[in-house]
Amino acid sequence: MPRISRLTSAAALAAAISVLATACTGSSGTTASDDPADEVTLNFWHGWSAPSEVKAIEENIARFTAAHPNIKVKVTGNMTDDKINQALRAGGDKAPDVVSSFTTDSVGKFCNSGAFVDLNPFLAKSKIDKAKVFPQSLLNYTQFKGNQCTLPLLNDAYGLVYNKDAFKAAGITAPPKTWSEFTEVAQKLTRTKGDSYEQVGLMPTFHGYETTPMRLAAQWSPTYFTPDGKSNLAADPAFAKMLAAQKDLVAKLGGYEKLEKFRASFGDEWGAEHPFHKGQVAMQIDGEWRPNMAKEAGVTFEIGTAPLPVPDDQAADYGKGYVSGTIMGIASGSRKQNAAWELVRYMTTDTEAVVAFANGIHNVPSTLEALASPKLRVDENFKTFLDIARHPKSSTTPPQADGGTYQLTFTDLAYRHEKGAVGDLPAALATTDAQIDTDIAKAE
Amino acid sequence: MATVTHTLRRKRRRTALRTAAFMAPWLIGFGVFFAYPLVSTVYFSFTKYDGFRPPVFNGLDNWTYVFTQYPLFWPAMRNTLWLVVVMVACRVAFGLGIGLLVTRLKTGAGMFRTLFYLPYLAPPVAATLAFVFLLNPGTGPANTLLDAVGLPQPGWFTDADWSKPALTMLAVWGVGDLMVIFMAALLDVPKEQYEAAELDGAGAWQRFRHITLPNISPIILFAVVTGVIQAMQYYTQPLVAGKVAAGVIGGSGQQFEPGYPDKSTLTLPQIVYNTGFQRFDYGTACVLALVLFTLCMAFTALLMRRRGGLIGTGD
Numbered sequence: 204m205p206r207i208s209r210l211t212s213a214a215a216l217a218a219a220i221s222v223l224a225t226a227c228t229g230s231s232g233t234t235a236s237d238d239p240a241d242e243v244t245l246n247f248w249h250g251w252s253a254p255s256e257v258k259a260i261e262e263n264i265a266r267f268t269a270a271h272p273n274i275k276v277k278v279t280g281n282m283t284d285d286k287i288n289q290a291l292r293a294g295g296d297k298a299p300d301v302v303s304s305f306t307t308d309s310v311g312k313f314c315n316s317g318a319f320v321d322l323n324p325f326l327a328k329s330k331i332d333k334a335k336v337f338p339q340s341l342l343n344y345t346q347f348k349g350n351q352c353t354l355p356l357l358n359d360a361y362g363l364v365y366n367k368d369a370f371k372a373a374g375i376t377a378p379p380k381t382w383s384e385f386t387e388v389a390q391k392l393t394r395t396k397g398d399s400y401e402q403v404g405l406m407p408t409f410h411g412y413e414t415t416p417m418r419l420a421a422q423w424s425p426t427y428f429t430p431d432g433k434s435n436l437a438a439d440p441a442f443a444k445m446l447a448a449q450k451d452l453v454a455k456l457g458g459y460e461k462l463e464k465f466r467a468s469f470g471d472e473w474g475a476e477h478p479f480h481k482g483q484v485a486m487q488i489d490g491e492w493r494p495n496m497a498k499e500a501g502v503t504f505e506i507g508t509a510p511l512p513v514p515d516d517q518a519a520d521y522g523k524g525y526v527s528g529t530i531m532g533i534a535s536g537s538r539k540q541n542a543a544w545e546l547v548r549y550m551t552t553d554t555e556a557v558v559a560f561a562n563g564i565h566n567v568p569s570t571l572e573a574l575a576s577p578k579l580r581v582d583e584n585f586k587t588f589l590d591i592a593r594h595p596k597s598s599t600t601p602p603q604a605d606g607g608t609y610q611l612t613f614t615d616l617a618y619r620h621e622k623g624a625v626g627d628l629p630a631a632l633a634t635t636d637a638q639i640d641t642d643i644a645k646a647e
Numbered sequence: 648m649a650t651v652t653h654t655l656r657r658k659r660r661r662t663a664l665r666t667a668a669f670m671a672p673w674l675i676g677f678g679v680f681f682a683y684p685l686v687s688t689v690y691f692s693f694t695k696y697d698g699f700r701p702p703v704f705n706g707l708d709n710w711t712y713v714f715t716q717y718p719l720f721w722p723a724m725r726n727t728l729w730l731v732v733v734m735v736a737c738r739v740a741f742g743l744g745i746g747l748l749v750t751r752l753k754t755g756a757g758m759f760r761t762l763f764y765l766p767y768l769a770p771p772v773a774a775t776l777a778f779v780f781l782l783n784p785g786t787g788p789a790n791t792l793l794d795a796v797g798l799p800q801p802g803w804f805t806d807a808d809w810s811k812p813a814l815t816m817l818a819v820w821g822v823g824d825l826m827v828i829f830m831a832a833l834l835d836v837p838k839e840q841y842e843a844a845e846l847d848g849a850g851a852w853q854r855f856r857h858i859t860l861p862n863i864s865p866i867i868l869f870a871v872v873t874g875v876i877q878a879m880q881y882y883t884q885p886l887v888a889g890k891v892a893a894g895v896i897g898g899s900g901q902q903f904e905p906g907y908p909d910k911s912t913l914t915l916p917q918i919v920y921n922t923g924f925q926r927f928d929y930g931t932a933c934v935l936a937l938v939l940f941t942l943c944m945a946f947t948a949l950l951m952r953r954r955g956g957l958i959g960t961g962d
Contacts, residue, residue, distance in 0.1 A: 292698040312927050316699040410893050467805050468785035611904045
């Protein structure tokens, strides 16, 4: 074969492969032309896995199908975001039509990439004024740049869960409200045993389950981004103050290495061997699910709940906290979007459904009406989290095009800081800002 | 004459067609599972592609990002190279050592072979979980034992300086596959060569150096090359060890970046997955996959070219 002909063939092959590769990427249709009154079966994927949670989902779906007999719902539980992402990309009949995810951090990616359809037209069609249905803080983390590609499906609020018996034994009469009180109480509750601990007041390191930099930073009311979307970690003193306060607490409770060695002996966060259940920690930064999980694990001590303390100079804002939640959206590749909307609308906006589901899995309801519903089962511990969720200064981490990558970058700095590997914190915060800006620009 | 030429041509064409037909299964497999994915990967590495929207050509952006701005790349690269050098060397040395031991055992050889082979059958996740438990710095039996004999107790999977040695121990524990291969090779070495050497007064080391090694050198090369490729693809064990030691099993929507502690267990395959399927950045993931592919090819080529000098073949 002459040389030119070989080259031409190779080029043609490469071009053909490129075209093929491009064709394989597919494109998602966003027009919803299906009739919601047709007989359809929806694929609904969610992440819950505990038997009580799965039962609550099934009961909710049963109520939905009773009201919409033409729509069958095939429910698949225990789905992670990784599996969801891959199924959404692959598309096809077996891919989910409706998805719920625990990771609100993914919303920016879902909206930015067009993985989920914008629900604004659906809300308008159903004459639902989202601002009147959902608290604003929840709307903030379910949309990205005006694209409401998800809606809140229940809410999580983070506060302090504590061992009342341990408090009594240490002579502490009330939960701490300010950071300095918190540090003092945590020290009082800490009992050493040899070169380790019998009990720590709190596991303050950032690998201590929900003790993440974002949960703590919420108490300082931080601004993660400037109005023009640039990372604001170095400019907002909230971040440096939070990191300094946490590092101080780590030092006062015995130091990073000693604490991390003790932490390595902890059981699974979602199992009965959780260190709070076992009395290894007396206070736990956690969500509203913890008191019930502890009771289900058979703890014998009395459990108290309170908002997480605030910095001393923000004592007036005591009661605020970090809020997040589960989100729900419709896959842009779905050919049953109008039927899917019926399910999303029911699950996220129907007061009876939201209250029943919240009662079933001990989460905070996500609509204003459900929050005020008399049918909502509220005990003293749960009320703490309802109040945190309703607090006007409670905040969340904003959605970004790179999902939660910016939070991981910030967390990485926090890991290095808590163990004393960051010499110049302002410079490290500025470097982190630059990295976050680069990553977001790349993802947009 | 013309008829003869025509017949010959037809015969040749028939032979060519038959050859092509026999080769077709391999050619199709090669095209579908190797050539097409490779060309696609190269193509996507020059695009901005999130898997949902059509890819957009962005030149060398992904390549520049990986080498100059991606904070996970260099730690993953360093860890992968560390594992390639240390873990492969340890696995080959232990595999060969145990192979030699069990082929020389007069009694209980079967039991020892079974004992050394069994760990290889343990699923990687279960084996890793067991190691994280055994090496728990606070409650694990390994540190309890070290404490009892007055030795310092490392943090193992919670200490950045010890996490890779801990992974290497895990890999060495599961060296049963190499042991079996080396055993087969060692049993194939002609006995008369050892007898002749013994008559000439050669000691144990001389017999190993001048008879055993040259005879099994192709097997050592095979073990090294496959070991390097395995180490380059090391994913499950470091991910599971990092996750469990960090206390992240899965949860209420918390994100997890692999590599705990201090990115010390981060490997290139982990960031390929993380970048592509968690960060929605296929373009960058393709660059990383190509770096991994190139490294694998380079190591293999180097080993194949240098094999004479490296392991003293008896060719």
